[in-house]
Structures are given as C-alpha cells and as structure tokens.
Amino acid sequence: MVDASLPETAPRSAWSRLLRRKLALLGLFLIAVTVLGALLAPYLTKFRPDEQLFDGLTLEGAPLPPGGDFLLGTDLLGRDLLTRILYGARTSLVIGVAANGLALIIGTLVGVTAGYFRGWIGSVLMRFTDLMMAFPALLLAICLAAIFQPSLWIVALVIALVNWVQTARVIYTETTSLAEREFIAAERAIGAGHGRILFLHILPHLMPMIIVWGTLGISTTVLLEATLSYLGIGVQPPTPSWGNIIFENQTYFQAAPWLVFFPGIAILLLALSFNLVGDALRDVLDPTQRGRD
Template identity: 65%
Template sequence: MNPRFKKAFGNLVVGTALVAVVLILIVTVFAPWIAPFDPAEQFFDGLTMEGMPLPPNHTYWLGTDLLGRDLFSRLVFGARTSLLIGLVANGIAVGIGSFLGIAAGYAGGPVATLINRFTDLMMAFPALLLAIALAAIFTPSLWIVALVIAMVNWVWVARVVYSQTASLRKSEFIEAVRSLGARWPRILFVHILPHLVPTMLIWATLGISTTVLLEATLSFLGIGVRPPTPSWGGIIFECQSYFIDAPWLVFFPGIAILSVALAFNILGDALRDALDPTQRGKS
C-alpha cells in the first residue's frame, strides 16, 4: 500500500468511518432483504390502545412511528433514499463545477470573467434559501430534490477547480508541452485533468455529507422527498410532534444522519491527506 494512504487510513477513527461507510452502502444495496417489514405497511398492533407509537421491542426493534409502521424498516429504506440523493446530487455538482472551473481556468479572459461572476452570483445566495426557493418552484420528488441540491453545491467545486486549472495553465511543464506543438485537447485531458482528479475525488467524498444533511433539512421542512417514500429527514418531519412522548422517532433518524455525515467527512479528510499532502492538517 502507498505509504501516504497507509498513514492517512491507518488509524482507528478513519477505520471506523470506513467501516461505517461500507455498512451504509451494504444497507442501501440490500435494503429489501435487511428490512424485516414493508416500510409503508401500517400494523394493527403497531400502536398502543391509546393510539401512541410503540417503543423499541422484540418485534419492532426500533419501535413504530405515528402510523404504526416499523421504524427500523423505514430507516433502512430511508438510507437508500438519502444516500441515493447524496450520491446523485453530489455527482452532478462535482460534474458541473469541474466543467465550469476547468473552462474558466483554461480559457481565461472574458470566459473566466463571465463564469466567475456567475459563480459569485450563485454564492451570494444562502444555499438553504436558494434550495428552498427551487424546491418550491418544482414539484418535489427524489430526482428533483437531487437536482435542486446539485444546483446549490456546484459553486464551491467550480471555484477550487478554477484556481487549480489557472495555476496549472501557467506552469512551466504546460508551457513546455505547448511549445512542442501540443494542441489544447491534449494539454487539457492528458496533462491538466489528471492533476485535478484528486481534488474531484476529495470533493466527491466530502460533498456527500453536505448533500445528505441538506436533503434531510429540506425533507424536515416539508419540501423534500414526498411520503410515502421514506427519508431520514422526512421521518423526523412526520414525527416531530412526538418528540416528548416518543423520542426514539427523532433520536434514531437523527443519529443516522449524524453518523453518515461524520463518516463521510472523516473519510474525505483522510482521502485529502493521502492525495494532497500539501493540505494535510488543514480544515
């Protein structure tokens, strides 16, 4: 193993985060086989005689929600929803941001000015308010929520990729390649893009935690993924009025959101240390 990877990933905290990410991916892929019940099924014995959710027990491991549905099954399928949105939204954001950043950094001049001013304009709006506005315009669904989140997250990737591309374009080895007669496609795809891949991978990992948190926020505000599709933020939104009487309905999805966000952040930091040692120790 590369010594930098061994050092970055060779501690207990990063190892635990890596195990957590692997587990959440397994849960996402095998959700239908892991969940003991249909997440949308309302059980006759899923509520008390007073109509209250059941606490964790031997049948419903994490209790039931306000409609008598198994909370564990909804969390398992909610992991699929939340992580799918995180992966799709962050993939789109990294793609758009990288494309615009590379275009601005390599072209320079009016192209860079136009793209950078547009990026500044997008950064001027608070991400959450912009996401709320976009989600209010479009009919919320899983794919629309992913697209809305991508539209507010690409700006940070574009800014970082732009600065690196502009720096590489002026470097001596690029000038040497250009003096040998290499045309821009070869310069861009063979000599510049490989240097940008580590940055893209780092942002692709770190951004997942941001998108998962933003999706949970939108769902909690009622403008995210629509019921009956389960999502972690949606579960908290549906059950917030039971916070005192049935705290497990908020506690378990909250722990899931926090754990996934923390795991991807730790993994992203470790990946940054391994791929970009000049940034080691910075946050």
C-alpha cells in the same frame, strides 16, 4: 517474482496510508454498514416501509417503544421505524451520490474552463459563480424545490444546482496555477492542443482534489436533502427519507423521543463518516503530507 524493493504505485500507496488512519477506517466502516443496510433492507426486516401494522400501536393509539419485534419502535402510524430508516438510507445515498456527482461535474467544468482559458470566458464564468455564491444555498434550494414538483430526482437536481459553486471556485484557483507551470508552457511550445493539455495534464493533476471534494460533498448533500425533506419540499411521503421521518414524528418528540433520535443519529453518522474519509483523503493525497504518517 516481484521485487519487494520496488516502490508502491501511487494508488496503492495512498490506499495503504488511508488504512493506517483509525478515523478513516471508522468512516469507511459506517459507510459500509449504511450501504449494506440500504441494499439488504428487504432481507433485514420483514415489514414494508409503508406498512401500517395492527400491533404497531398501543391500545391508546400511541407508538410502541423500542423492543420486541420492533427493535427501534414504531411511528405514529404503527410503521416499523427500523424498516423506514433502512429504506430511508437508500434515499439519502442515491441523492447524495447523484446530486454530488452532478455538482462535481458542473463545478469541475466551470472551474477548469475559466481557469485554463481565462480572458472574457473566465471572467463571465467566475462572475456567474460569484453571483450564485451570493445566494444562501438553503434558501435557493427551497425556492427551486418549491417551483418544481418534489420527487427524488428533482431533489437531487436542485441540490446539484446549488452545490457546484464551491467546487468551481476551488478548481478554478488550482487550474489557474497549473496553467502557468513550465510543463504546460512546454506543451504549448511543441504545439499541443487544448484538449491534449486539459485531459493529459490539467485534469490528472486535479483528480486528488476532485476526489476529496467529491467525498466531502456527499455529507453536505445528505444534510441538505434531510433539511429539504424535513421542511416538506424534499422527498415526499410515503417514500421514506430520514428528513421526512423526523418531520412526520416531531409532534411526538416528548412522548416518543426515539422517533426523532434514531433518524437524527443516522443523518449525523452518515454525514460524519464521509467527512472523516474526506479529511483523511485530503491528507493522504496531498503531496506535502507524504512522509508524515
């Protein structure tokens, strides 16, 4: 039998502390609902996202309000709004995870390299990072998206190219601090190579920060994707995206407010959920917070 007096492992302890936070549980629940809705969309609705229904409009050609066979109503083309939101969740999640993952990899590589080697390598990398930070992220994303032919993966790439700089700056600061610690100096003294120090000592200490920034970054990515799609340079119709759903139906906002309200709420809740989980992870994984729960 396992001795109950033995301390919990770090991952298990962090997970148990995370589950004691009500806001984190709310965020995890909202994320789970969104993921399940996106994966099970074909089974949750009998309509296709691009299907224009004969009974999806009033006799005057106006969208139907929520109720009956259309729980969230229909849009101006007679398409079921719930179906488009469910399939639009796939777009937001795929771009959110893919773009943020790539941005995290780029930012971590730049930050760790600059913070560990420093010298001219660090100066060049961080001056380039400062240059990228000088451009407004949205404006730079609009320029890049306008150059390339918009598609799901191009949008993900564009978002990644403008979102890595904050991660690089934070990782650089932490790596610079770690590189000056005594245990790193001891590793160098016994002849450990750069690869051993980076992968066995630097990166493990950075993992909590990377996890937190990865979680928080998804909310930023979701909002940026919705903004680009709303401006018409993101994911293109008929592929549903929460941003282009709002764009397509904004002219009916006063007559049919649900066409903007429901996708707007979906964007808000998904971004909020990742922020809640990210904030909780930051507290849970921060050693200075231990013992305060």
